[in-house]
Amino acid sequence: MSMSFEHTTLGQRVLFGTGQAAEHLTAELDRLGATRPMVIAGELERALAEQATAKITPALWWDEVIQHVPVEVAERARAAAARESVDVVVSVGGGSTTGLAKAIALTTGLPVIAVPTTYAGSEATDVWGLTEDRTKTTGTDPNVLPATVVYDAELSKTLPVGLSVASGLNGMAHCVDSLWAPRTDPINQALALEGARALARSLRGIVADADDMDAREQALYGCYLAAVSFAGAGSGLHHKICHVLGGTFDLPHAQTHATVLPYVLELNAPAVPELAGRLATALGGEPSTDDAAGAAVAALRELYDAVQAPSRLADYGFTTDGIGEAVGRIVAAAPASNPVPVTKQNITGLLCAALTGDRATVTV
Missing domain, CATH: 3.40.50.1970 (Rossmann fold)
Structure with missing residues (x-):
């Protein structure tokens, strides 16, 4: 090719x-x-x-x-x-x-x-x-x-484990978004996948031992690769969602990114199976030729369980009252190049699920 x-x-x-x-x-x-x-x-x-x-x-x-x-x-x-x-x-x-x-x-x-x-x-x-x-x-x-x-x-070293996890998953969001953001290319994708691998490994290490300096170094290395890939690829759907939630509803930056990420992956991964399969491997999951998207979502969810990641927007002050306004702002800002067409229906479903931590499938 x-x-x-x-x-x-x-x-x-x-x-x-x-x-x-x-x-x-x-x-x-x-x-x-x-x-x-x-x-x-x-x-x-x-x-x-x-x-x-x-x-x-x-x-x-x-x-x-x-x-x-x-x-x-x-x-x-x-x-x-x-x-x-x-x-x-x-x-x-x-x-x-x-x-x-x-x-x-x-x-x-x-x-x-x-x-x-x-x-x-x-x-x-x-x-x-x-x-x-x-x-x-x-x-x-x-x-x-x-x-x-x-x-x-x-x-x-003084960053508490919970904040280390949220911050590291913010970096992971840079990686995942960079796989299909508007200006992505093979170089950005390679950096993003290596960043995802390093962050997945390092966050497990930090949770196991907060004083593990090798894990702390790997986290910095991973977040740097994540950011470089994001700088090249541009802002994808995930970041548009989180900018609305942060700027309009004053939700905390890292925790919001961490909470929303699995739902955006679940929405987009079926449309980009080759990239989803590579992401699953980077995250330490089992690759699947039959369901690469499912493998990527499962690998990310397994990481989230292992590090006790943030899981509910409700924990940070978001309520059902804000969903309508958020959906309107997100749909207006969403990049046209997103792998799945962005609609009021699928963004409403995504936010409702992220609000409560519901792991039911996001409707495309």
Whole structure:
């Protein structure tokens, strides 16, 4: 079979090393010629940020970090950066922290150095997101791609097991969505499948032993591959659903992605059996020539059971009252290239099932 596709690889420097965050961050500031860093870290991440920045002197500390990046928070952070003549933004934390750094870079062009403490993956994409009037808007811009990512598994050790699982499954959602997202190609799919394999292995390891540093390193490796694949493939149906649930209903980012993922896979996998079979194998499941889609769903469900994954949107504040509005917003935003046509009926069924954790088959 002949291949024909166009692929863009984003230019970014990655420094990976357990226990080396402070050393790597110092070297990167020197390389960029930056002397007035703004360090973004929420209150809960302050100790980790101080560890990562132990060898530098921040010009500004910023701790107002809110999920889904409200526009007004971004504007306050941008103004503070301007007042302090900041010349680089250093984010230490999860996706919300990285997202705020990107929002600053979007309008200022300041370089970003991302130091992730979770498995969100935002650090490896050129995607930004801002929320205003209960609507989350996303886009891509080369200015927001962090110039450097500093990965240090030591900084993820204090992440509780439950949050590690939710965050890692957020990364898994990047992998699965990238298999059929609008710009996907064989390179994105290969990265996504290897990312899925690494995340499945690492999450089991973290659940078995939260201090397993090999598992923590594998999780960072997997989330990076997941994000790179997602950056290339674009935003698929899963992310459109979760952006609505997060931006409009203020549901927590990682837990929402983790909860919704099996239902999106169940909806789409029958239409892409070859990819579903490869995903089943990556997740450690038994491949099936008769029912590749079923094998992929079963492998993901088995992983979810093993790591006690989030399973009900109701646990995070979503109710039946929100389904009608959510369905309308999702259908309007869904990519036309989704493997299965997106309808009010199948999205309603998907959300109803995800609300309660019902494992009945999602209606196509």
